[in-house]
Amino acid sequence: MIKVGIIGAGRIGHVHGESISKFVKNATVKTIADPFMNEKTEAWAKSLGIEKTTKDYHEIFNDPEIEAVLICASTDQHSPLSIEALRAGKHVFCEKPIDHDVNKIKEVLDVVKETGKKYQVGFNRRFDHNFKAIRDAVVAGKVGKQQIIKITSRDPEPPSIDYVKISGGIFLDMTIHDFDMVRYLSGAEVEEVYAEGSVTVDPEIGKAGDIDTAIITLKLDNGATAVIDNCRAACYGYDQRAEVFGTKGCVAISNDSDSNAVYSCKDGVIAEKPMFFFLERYMMAYANEVNQFVEAIVNDTPTPVNANDGLQPVLIGLAAKKSVEEHRPVKIAEIRAQYGL
Amino acid sequence: MIKVGIIGAGRIGHVHGESISKFVKNATVKTIADPFMNEKTEAWAKSLGIEKTTKDYHEIFNDPEIEAVLICASTDQHSPLSIEALRAGKHVFCEKPIDHDVNKIKEVLDVVKETGKKYQVGFNRRFDHNFKAIRDAVVAGKVGKQQIIKITSRDPEPPSIDYVKISGGIFLDMTIHDFDMVRYLSGAEVEEVYAEGSVTVDPEIGKAGDIDTAIITLKLDNGATAVIDNCRAACYGYDQRAEVFGTKGCVAISNDSDSNAVYSCKDGVIAEKPMFFFLERYMMAYANEVNQFVEAIVNDTPTPVNANDGLQPVLIGLAAKKSVEEHRPVKIAEIRAQYGL
Amino acid sequence: MIKVGIIGAGRIGHVHGESISKFVKNATVKTIADPFMNEKTEAWAKSLGIEKTTKDYHEIFNDPEIEAVLICASTDQHSPLSIEALRAGKHVFCEKPIDHDVNKIKEVLDVVKETGKKYQVGFNRRFDHNFKAIRDAVVAGKVGKQQIIKITSRDPEPPSIDYVKISGGIFLDMTIHDFDMVRYLSGAEVEEVYAEGSVTVDPEIGKAGDIDTAIITLKLDNGATAVIDNCRAACYGYDQRAEVFGTKGCVAISNDSDSNAVYSCKDGVIAEKPMFFFLERYMMAYANEVNQFVEAIVNDTPTPVNANDGLQPVLIGLAAKKSVEEHRPVKIAEIRAQYGL
Amino acid sequence: MIKVGIIGAGRIGHVHGESISKFVKNATVKTIADPFMNEKTEAWAKSLGIEKTTKDYHEIFNDPEIEAVLICASTDQHSPLSIEALRAGKHVFCEKPIDHDVNKIKEVLDVVKETGKKYQVGFNRRFDHNFKAIRDAVVAGKVGKQQIIKITSRDPEPPSIDYVKISGGIFLDMTIHDFDMVRYLSGAEVEEVYAEGSVTVDPEIGKAGDIDTAIITLKLDNGATAVIDNCRAACYGYDQRAEVFGTKGCVAISNDSDSNAVYSCKDGVIAEKPMFFFLERYMMAYANEVNQFVEAIVNDTPTPVNANDGLQPVLIGLAAKKSVEEHRPVKIAEIRAQYGL
Known part of the structure; x- marks a missing residue:
């Protein structure tokens, strides 16, 4: 039984707290830390059997019983906390993006190497039943040589303008999951990116220097081409579809709904909308990812999403950003060179 | 936080043990009792944090800390254990059928009344997201006046012949869930039954005095007609469909699969088979039903499936059995009269 | 090139006139006869290139150029016109039911035998792409040993009360198609019928001595059981579904729509309703059936739906009627005995 | 009743000949011309009631009874025959692309203007029930402000290498239909194109100087972005999907199959593959387009796909070609400038 600490008691900290207590057999949350710790959060933690709540995350790092840390703080804290945790001898599960x-x-990657601790990045979609079904079919050879990969990812509603401003832009905040999916589904690396961006949801997003709609084309090193379409708002809900098409077949996934009930009436044949947003849609994926993180610790095996898997989508995101800015295709190698990678 | 005891550590006892520990916030399993308690079960109980294991269920009845009991023993023990538990002052969740x-x-109903304790019968399908979606639509008036109700219920594989012999026959063992669904979806009572039975799966089932395939037509007191089709074996898996058709529309549900991935290839456009069997398909329903049982205790509200809901499908099942034997429609009133109801 | 005459220029006469001119390569309509022939019908006939219109169908029987006759008159005229046409040396396509x-x-069957002319009954659904796909799968052995056959057949709106009064009742008018489908899909004969009928659509239908909603269970001589559910009205349109379930698999068909467009919006994920009614849904089936009738003449092969195929569903319909009246299962043998068959 | 002549008795000439005789009420084919006219074609023409066959298309131009001409010759003949036909006073339906x-x-456009004759280009997909359903929803305002348009178009098998060499390249031969669909579905004009091409089907196609797989991103003048994915081969058949996503909803269409039968068996839940290729999939669309061409003549209204609609996709195709060659986004204005448009 692994004891873990959670840093950050916001939305995603809650998700992990709940799912560890429900679904992760070999771990318990001992401590949860948040600078804004309050009574409500304390009560919630208590209801889950979490032993300790604190405003000071050092209590987690200093606790020799705690073997692993989940970093659920704001993005700018991900890398410093990762490094501090690793150096404190903890295994680390870090929400995306690392930075x-x-x-x-790069610093985090160095410290992971140096300390030899487990490190996993929170790309939850890899642990979703549907996306996994595509990956399994690809690995089983059912697709043959890959030719075209398509990902649709649309949110039900845009984030606040305040959030947009600190989000790092759509590519590092939202599309980063889709970049990870392209790598996960294909098992290949991205070589070049062309991105077309526009503002069709809210002009304020444009004023904040971001876009809210994008089509991104990616050339992969296995010869396939991937295309992602993104939008920050879809009135029918969270749209999460994907397909991998190759010489032997095409595997496609569609949205999940709360039920598969279909209502036939004078207005048509009406099915339910997709599940509202990521918390609903990926509830089990959040549990599965932490489960596998814990299993990697228990069995001393590699984590399923390592630090390099955290780096690559950021490089692709930076290439996409540059592509929109300079209105041309951008090679990943160009971005790597910039950072001496 | 309600402390519960589980009597019976077979398949369904395991299901409830697991799901209470994962999903039922306001309850913990304190003790699990089984005459064949062994090391493996003890280890499993320990892994879930269950305090105590025993061969003697009296330890549960005698434990003043335990407020509620889940009866997961063999069917012939359901009614005596229910009565003993109620008299010991425990709330009771009893697997179906009561007897x-x-x-x-009837004795159980009397003791429930006498003791005033909560009593719930394990008709898990009422707590499934799909079946509930139909019921919600009916209650919301989306179906209008009900006209036709259809239920398809086919198992992936037949039970052992040994089980068939003690099962009480297909109507009390398998169709009983569908009879409950007719009552649940419609909110109406069954008045008359006509059942057509045959042996198409395994002649041994016929030799054991049972049938393995049936079409059952039911007249309801709301003017609608229901039809159930059953088979003990379907090579493509557990087939669980239903629809309620009325003057304002028709709500239909289909099967759930592990993923919604669709594989298009030279052989066709191939979706996954339904989830294998009830343990997979109704995992969350098992959790939901116990959750609501616990909530009924905590809030002192009626249980969602009471003792009468346990009685009615048995009456319908006996009518169906008689219908096959005498090859004629049988009124429920006829069965009731037999038992002075 | 076969020259045909059509007797009856009502709705179904129009359907056949149009579809022969569009889709039936080896036939042309020479003459159309209707006692109520009027200018509008004459203009329509002219637009299709039909040579002659008349109020007197004898002109068709007396025309030596005309080899085949389509009987599209009212039901009570089907059998006398069939006999007259056969005796006039014409091949006959007769709308359902024969009588x-x-x-x-029986008289018609005798005259068919006596004259050796081709005789086909208008069970159009056999020529529909979906129903044919089930039949093809059954014949190909994909279903294995048949166990359960299900047919849903619901009309978008009830006929007029005047029509109901002369319709022969729901079983001979509407369900007759479903009885034919049971025989066609299974390739087996019906041995026994149990029918449950009710009035849920319009009390006037009940006053007219008919029912508008029915569940019919049929035992087949191949060991399978079939169940049909009928309703004279469904607010979402013409509902035409079927499935054949057996030891090797289950083949199911659903409704056709004008397009497969799906509209996802804040109200749900909305597909189109089924095609409105039989004229829309079975347009191509009407063409196909006449095409095969003409091919049977040209190649001197048996017609795909012969006079006996016209008789059997009537026997089943009479059994169903008796079943409702006497509230018991009725054997087809009982009906046959009544008529010395 | 309009008399038409068909020039070219190849595959598409046959399609139009058949569909006019079956489905186009107000037209008959009087003459069909083909330099390789042979006995087989003559017999086919006779079976359809086509009066005259000839090797010399001038017989069509010189026939004062013939009001309209369908140009179904090879692509290089489309523009000269169009001009000759228009100057001979005929209305012209020309297969795509014009050139x-x-x-x-441009010359053709000038002559259309000069002669005032009707001119229609054979973009058949506009007349398909599914694509039309999207367009209807867009026009009805159900999509709101358009944001993303997606088109998937994959052929079941590549053309011969000989054909590839004279095809004008994938963009002018295959994608040209998708470019037209973008314009048709959106009602907007394309401003800029970025195309990513690869050879994943057959290296011989690459050697012939073409590509067989492409992702094309298009910026529209209504603010939306469109993306097309193409492949010359898909093992599961002709894949023709599309969606238009906007602020009020998303309308999507999927493939049509010969039947909607679904076979559930131990290998999965198997639906039919899409209809094989364009002749099967768009049979009715070919009839509808000629029907509307004839109606435009009869009622003296504009044709639904005019000469400019024939020009635009060619400009987009040339931009796409240039985009692949120069590996950069290309504005349509750049291509227009090249041709003084």
Whole structure:
């Protein structure tokens, strides 16, 4: 039984707290730390059987009983906390992205190597039943040689403008999951990116220097081409589809709904909308990812999403950003060179 | 936090043990009792944090800390254990059916009334997201006046012949869930039954005095007609469909699969088979039903499936059995009269 | 090139006129006869290149150029016109049912035998792409040993009360198609019928001595059981589904729509309703059936739906009627005995 | 009743000949011309009631009874025959593309203007029930402000290498239909194109100077972005999907199959593959387009796909070609400037 500490008691900290207590057999949360710790959070923690709540995350790092840390703080804290945790001898599960700054991610990679501790990045979609079904079919050879990969990822509603401003832009905040999916589904690396961006949801997003709609084309080193379409708002809910098409077949996934009930009436044949957003849609994926992180510790095996898997989508995201800015295709090698990678 | 005891550590006892520890916030399993308690079960109980294991269920009845009991023993023990538990002052969740013998069910009903304790019967399908979606639509008035109700219920594989012999027959063992669904989806009572039975799966089932395939037509007191089709074996898996058709529309549900991935290849456009069997398909329903049982205790509200809900499907099942034997429609009133109901 | 005459220029006469001119390569309509022939019908006939219109169908029987006759008159005229046409040396395509009276159908069978002319009954659904796909799968052995056959057949709106009164009742008018489908899909004969009927659509239908909703269970001579559910009205349109379930698999068909467009919006994920009614849904089936009738003449092969195929569903329909009246299962043998069959 | 002549008795000439005789009420084919006219074609023409066959298309131009001409010859003949036909006073339906050479298309546009005759280009997909359902929803305002348009278009098998060499390249031969669909579905014009091409089907196609797989991103003048994915081969058949996503909803269409039968068996839940290729999939669309061409003549209204609609996709195709060659986004204005448009 692994004892873990959670740093950050916001939305995603809650998700992990709940899912560890429900679904992760070999771990318990001992301590949860948050600078804004309050009574409500304390009560919630108590209801889950979490032993300790604190405003000071050092209590987690200093606790010799705690073997692993989940970093659920704000993005700018991901890399410094990762390094501090690793150096304190803890295994680390870090929410995505590790950082917006490649140099800081490089530091984390160095410290992971140096300490030999387990490190996993929170790309939860890899642990979703549907996306996994595509990956399994690809690995089983059912697709043959890959030719075209398609990912649709649309949010039900845009984040606040305040969040947009610190988000690192759509590519590092939202599309980063899709970049990870392209790598996961294909098992290949991205070589070049062309991104077309526009503002079709809210002009304020444009004023904040970001885009809210994008089509991104990616050339992969296995000869396939991937295309992602993103939008920050879809009135029918969270749209999460994907397909991998190859010489032997095409595997496609569609959205999940709360039920598969279909209502036939004078207005049509009506099925339910997709599950509202990521917390609903990926509830089990959040549990599965931490489960596998814990298993990697228990069995001393590699984590399923390592620090390099955290780096690559950031490089792709930076290439996409540059592509929109300079209105041309951008090679990943160009971004790597910039950072001496 | 309610402390519960589980009597019976077989398949369904395991299901409830697991799901209470994962999903039921306001309850913990304190003790699990089984006459064949062994090391493996003890280890499993320990892994879930269950305090105590025993061969003697009296330890549960005698434990003043334990407020509620889940009866997961063999069917012939359901009614005596229910009565003993109620008299010991425990709330009772009893697996279906309460008994094959209506007189014994009547005794249980009397003791429930006498003790005023909560009593819930394990008709898990009522707590499934799909079936619930139909019920919600009916209650919301989306179906209008009900006209036709259809239920398809086919198992992936037949039970052993040994089980068939003690099962009480297909109607009390398998169709009983569908009878409950007719009552649940419609909110109406069954008045008359006509059942057509045959042996198409395994002649041994016929030799054991049972049938393995059936079409059952039911007249309801709301003017609608229901039809159930059953088979003990379907090579493509557990087939669980239903629809309610009325003057304003038709709500239909189909099967759930492990993923919604679709593989297009030279052989066709191939989706996954339904989830294998009830343990997979109704995992969350098992959790939901116990959750609501616990909530009924905590809030002192009626249980969602009471003792009468346990009685009615048995009456319908006996009518169906008689219908096959006498090759004619049988009124429920006829069965009730037999038992002075 | 076969020259045909059509008797009856009502709705179904129009359907056949149009579809022969569009889709039936080896036939042309020379003459159309209707006692109520009017200018509008004459103009329509002219636009299709039909040579002659008349109020007197004898002009068709007396025309030596005309080899085949389509009988599209009212039901009570089907059998006398069939006999007259056959005796005039014409091949006959007769709309369903041949007659409501078994004795009159027997006469037609005798005259078919006596004259050796081709005779086909208008069970159009056999020529529909979806129903044919089930039949093809059954014949190909994909279903294995048949166990359960299900047919849903619901009309978008009830016929007029005047029509109901002369319709012969729901079983001979509407369900007759489903009885034919049971025989067609299974390739087996019906041995026994149990029918449950109710009035849920319009009390006037009940006052007219008919029912508008029915569940019919049929035992087949191949060991399978079939169940049909009927309703004279479904607010979402013409509902035409079927499935054949057996030891090797289950083949199911659903409704056709004008397009497969799906609209995802804040109200749900909305597909189109089924095609409105039989004229829309079975347009191509009407063409196919006449095409095969003409091919049977040209190649001197048996027609795909012969006179006996016209008789059997009537026997089943009479059994169903008796079952409702006497509230018991009725054997087809019982009906046959009544008519010395 | 309009009399038409068909020039070219190849595959598409046959399609139009058949569909006019079956489905186009107000037209008959009087003459069909083909330099390789042979007995087989003559017999086929006779079976359809086509009066005259000839090797010399001038017989069509010189026939005062013939009001309209369908040009179904090889692509290089489309523009000269169009001009000759228009000057001979005929209305013209011309298969796509008008020409690969923009200057020749310009000449055709001039002659159309000069003669005032009807001119329609054979973009058949506009007349398909599914694509039309999207367009109807867009026009009805159900999509709101358009944001993303997606088109998947994959052929079941590549054309011969000989054909590839004279095809004008994938963009002018295959994607040209998708470019037209982008314009049709959106009602907007394309401003810029970025195309990513690869050879994943057959290296011989690469050697012939073409690509067989492409992702094309298009910026539209209504603010939306469109993305097309193409492949010359898909083992599961002709893949023709599309969606238009906007602020009020998303309308999506999927493939049509010969039947909607679904076979559930031990290998999965198997639906039919899409209809094989364009002749099967768009049979009715070919009939509808000629029907509307004839109606435009009869009612003297504009044709639904005019000469400019023939020009635009060629400009987009040339931009796509340039984009692949120069590996950069290309504005349509750049291509227009090249041709003084």
